[in-house]
Amino acid sequence: MAKTVLLIEDEVNIIEALSFILSRNGWDVVTHSNGHDANEVITRREPDLVVLDVMLPGKSGFDILRDLRRDPRHQNRPVLMLTARGQSKDRDMAEQLGVSKFMTKPFSNTEVLDAVNELLS
Amino acid sequence: MISGVDQIGARIREKRIQLRIRQSKLAQIVGISPSYLNLIEHDRRRIGGKLLTDLADALSLDVDLLSEDGKSSKVARLEEAAHYHKVEMQTESARELATRFPAWSSFLIDLDRNVRRLEAKIDALSDRLSHDPQLATSLHEVITTVTAIRATSSILSGGDDIDPMWQMRFQRNISEDSLRLAEEAQALVDYLDADETEVRTGTPYEEVEAFLRENDYHFEMMEKETPDIDDILNNSAIRSTAGRLLARNALETYQADATALPVSSLSGDLPIQVGLLQLAQKHSCSIPQLMRRLACLPTNIVGREFGMVSMDVTGSILFRKQIDGFHMPRFGSACANWPIFQALQMPMRLLEDVVIHTGREGGTFHTYSYCEAIQDNIGRPPRLVAHMLFYPHTQEAAQATRVGATCRVCAIAACPSRREPSILGEEL
Numbered sequence: 197m198a199k200t201v202l203l204i205e206d207e208v209n210i211i212e213a214l215s216f217i218l219s220r221n222g223w224d225v226v227t228h229s230n231g232h233d234a235n236e237v238i239t240r241r242e243p244d245l246v247v248l249d250v251m252l253p254g255k256s257g258f259d260i261l262r263d264l265r266r267d268p269r270h271q272n273r274p275v276l277m278l279t280a281r282g283q284s285k286d287r288d289m290a291e292q293l294g295v296s297k298f299m300t301k302p303f304s305n306t307e308v309l310d311a312v313n314e315l316l317s
Numbered sequence: 318m319i320s321g322v323d324q325i326g327a328r329i330r331e332k333r334i335q336l337r338i339r340q341s342k343l344a345q346i347v348g349i350s351p352s353y354l355n356l357i358e359h360d361r362r363r364i365g366g367k368l369l370t371d372l373a374d375a376l377s378l379d380v381d382l383l384s385e386d387g388k389s390s391k392v393a394r395l396e397e398a399a400h401y402h403k404v405e406m407q408t409e410s411a412r413e414l415a416t417r418f419p420a421w422s423s424f425l426i427d428l429d430r431n432v433r434r435l436e437a438k439i440d441a442l443s444d445r446l447s448h449d450p451q452l453a454t455s456l457h458e459v460i461t462t463v464t465a466i467r468a469t470s471s472i473l474s475g476g477d478d479i480d481p482m483w484q485m486r487f488q489r490n491i492s493e494d495s496l497r498l499a500e501e502a503q504a505l506v507d508y509l510d511a512d513e514t515e516v517r518t519g520t521p522y523e524e525v526e527a528f529l530r531e532n533d534y535h536f537e538m539m540e541k542e543t544p545d546i547d548d549i550l551n552n553s554a555i556r557s558t559a560g561r562l563l564a565r566n567a568l569e570t571y572q573a574d575a576t577a578l579p580v581s582s583l584s585g586d587l588p589i590q591v592g593l594l595q596l597a598q599k600h601s602c603s604i605p606q607l608m609r610r611l612a613c614l615p616t617n618i619v620g621r622e623f624g625m626v627s628m629d630v631t632g633s634i635l636f637r638k639q640i641d642g643f644h645m646p647r648f649g650s651a652c653a654n655w656p657i658f659q660a661l662q663m664p665m666r667l668l669e670d671v672v673i674h675t676g677r678e679g680g681t682f683h684t685y686s687y688c689e690a691i692q693d694n695i696g697r698p699p700r701l702v703a704h705m706l707f708y709p710h711t712q713e714a715a716q717a718t719r720v721g722a723t724c725r726v727c728a729i730a731a732c733p734s735r736r737e738p739s740i741l742g743e744e745l
Contacts, residue, residue, distance in 0.1 A: 207461050209490040213468035216483065251457060280460035281453075284737055302464040305471045 199316050200224045202243035204234050204260070205278070206252050214247070217305050218312065231255030235263050238270060245315050247308075250279035250286070258289060265294040274315040278303070325369075326360040328416065332376045333358075335417075347371040379419060391415045391422055398429035401678060440644060443725050449520065455505050462498045466491055523647065524560035525567060526637060528553050534613040534638055536568070539575050546572075567636070571613065578602050578610050580618060588620020593685045593706070594667050604667055604687045608706040612638050623708050624682075626651070630661060630701045642680035643707060644722040652727065653734035654720040657705035660686035664701055671714040672707075675721050675729055683710040 201218050205211050206229045215225045228237045232254030238246060246264075250257035257277060264270040274296040279286055281300075290298045297311050333343050344354040347368065356362040357372075364372070373380040379391060392411045399406035415422040469487045472479065479487075531554075538544045546568045555564050578600055586596060589611065597607045605627075612625035624640035628651070637645050645651060656670040668686040673679065684707040690699035710717075721727030724736045 207465055209465035209494055210461070210468060212486070212490060213465060213472060216472060216487075217468070220477075280457045280464070301460050302467045305468055305475075308468075 198222055198224045199244040200226060200241065201245045201247060201312065201316075202238060202241055203227045203247045204231070204237075204252065204257075205229065205247070205249040207249075213305075214308065217309060221309060221312075223312070223316070229253075231257070231260055234260045235267075238264065238273070239267070244274070245312060246273060246275045247312070248275055248277050250277060250281065250290075258293060261290070261293045261295060276308075276311055276315060325364065326358040326362075328378075329372055329376065330358040332378060332416065336376060338376075343372075343375060346375045377419075378416065391419075391426065394426045394429075395422055398425060401429065401433070440722070440726055441647065443723075451520075452505075452508065455501065455508060459498065459501045459505060462494050462501060466494045466498065469494070521557050521559035521563050522634075524555050524557060525563045526647075528555050528560075528564055529567065529638070533615065535615055536571055536575075539568070539572050540580060543572060543576075570609070574606050574609050574613075577606055580614065583610070583614075587618060592669075603689065604685075605689050605702075605704045608685065608687070608704050612706060621708050623706055625704065625706050626655075626657065627702060627704045628657065628661075629703075632658075635702070640708070642676075642678055642709065643674050643682055644676045644679075644726075646723040650723050650725075650736070652721045652723060653736070654718055654732070655705060656684050656686040656718070657688075657703045660688040660705070661701060661703045662688075664688040664690045664699075671710050671717040672720045673714070673717045675719055675727065681710040681714050681717060682707045 201223045203211060203214055203218070203225060205214070205227070208229075211227050211229065215227060218225045226241055226243065228234060229252075231252030234248075234252070234255060238260075248257045248260060252260070257279070261275060261277065264273065264275065271294075275294075276297045276299065277290050277295045278299050278301060279290075287298050296315055299307065299311060333340065340354055340358070341351040344351040347354075348371070349368070353362065357364055370380050372378075392408065392415050395411040395415060396406060396408060398404075399411065414425075469490050473484065473487050473491075536549070538549075546565055549568060550561050550564055553564065555561050582600060586599070589596070593604060593607060597604045600607070608625060611619050612623045616622045622640050623638075624643050625636065625638045626634060626645055627636040628634050632651065634645070634647075634651065637647075639645055651657075654672075656668055656672065660666070660668050665688065668684075670684045670686070671681060672684055673681050684705055686703065686705045688701055688703040690701055692699045719729055719732075721729055721732075724732075725739060727735075728739050729735075
């Protein structure tokens with residue numbers, strides 16, 4: 197059974213491109229595009245990997261990650277964080293909150309695939 | 318080598334010999350006898366006025382360089398440039414440089430001026446890049462769109478078979494995104510296309526600061542009466558609603574401070590000689606009130622130039638009055654070594670420190686820092702606002718804390734408080 201990737205991102209064309217390449221590589225892709233109910237969606241879907249944008253409407257990726265790690269059901273769930281803000285303080289914050297991997301936009305498709313492969317292996 | 322500032326004759330002689338002009342020829346050109354020129358060249362006759370100008374012209378020299386009243390403006394500027402760039406240069410070396418190589422001297426002075434202008438611009442733009450919310454949003458949109466185009470174009474150019482329907486969809490996405498990127502890039506260029514020398518006022522805080530600076534932080538009309546603040550604001554360049562609100566708050570605070578601590582009551586204590594605490598106790602005013610008065614009253618009244626910064630508990634700068642040598646960032650992220658941050662940890666205690674600001678043209682400053690706890694609502698924790706008043710410290714400072722403006726433009730190499738790498742390569 198294929199593993200499930202939940203892609204939480206608000207930019208429609210990035211969702212389409214990433215969904216396409218992840219699906220083509222054999223994963224089931226579920227998408228969600230706002231932050232305020234993202235934690236509920238994660239709990240309901242129980243994905244094998246969450247690909248999480250930082251800047252989301254309703255709730256930031258950092259807040260979603262923080263709430264996720266406070267929940268015993270999601271403490272070990274892999275989270276790949278995507279951000280357009282490459283500042284070291286953002287990376288530090290993500291690491292403090294327990295991110296599994298952190299990627300800065302603009303990334304290449306190969307980089308995303310390598311990261312997803314690594315986190316789902 | 319020329320020596321001594323009063324040896325005009327020696328300078329004339331040296332230049333004449335350098336140009337291979339005979340003494341009699343030069344005397345003829347300026348209309349004096351060779352023997353009189355000989356006396357001048359041996360500093361046995363003092364000269365000035367037209368003869369000095371004629372000799373300078375005949376020798377293609379800056380007349381300032383020959384004048385007796387000390388350094389020429391060019392020499393002074395060369396010395397200033399050398400000092401700024403931490404180059405050891407004696408006055409006579411600067412004078413010799415200006416005398417022998419006037420064009421190179423002018424070039425160095427222009428270069429120094431440009432370096433300083435660009436450094437000021439770097440500081441301002443660095444602040445803006447770090448903290449301007451509009452710029453951050455704009456850059457975020459550009460990067461997001463670039464990411465979408467990159468991801469989509471990689472799929473199309475990957476050489477794999479792609480369903481025609483998906484191909485059309487991705488081509489349409491790229492077309493849309495490229496249009497969007499063009500618009501975002503143009504908006505970004507328009508935003509950054511500020512005046513050549515000035516970074517324009519963008520945020521409401523910048524608008525208010527420009528307004529305060531234009532008025533030298535002093536509003537004479539508020540010293541003796543209570544003018545209509547709307548009239549003042551209507552005559553200002555502040556246009557945004559948020560800017561007007563912030564300016565109104567600043568003016569209301571100024572009015573309250575001026576009423577509580579009029580200049581007439583302070584006049585017996587000016588120029589300031591005693592400690593801040595004693596002065597506040599004497600006038601039964603709060604320490605922040607006294608700090609603001611000292612920072613905003615004209616230098617000729619308080620006796621020295623004061624700078625000041627106020628910030629809330631998040632480190633956001635609420636008020637900033639800069640003075641030479643103590644550069645401060647426009648927004649938050651100030652140097653964590655500033656004593657004001659210690660004050661934030663110890664509310665209601667007046668701290669007195671000496672700091673060395675390590676930025677270019679920095680210096681040693683005496684600082685007073687104080688954090689007030691403002692009780693807005695009973696039953697809720699007080700709101701903390703800290704203030705730091707500072708002025709150039711002219712005495713020896715055995716133990717001074719080294720500070721900067723903000724990490725990005727600070728080059729203190731081993732600073733435990735550093736938050737991010739500096740864009741400067743080495744310690745200044």
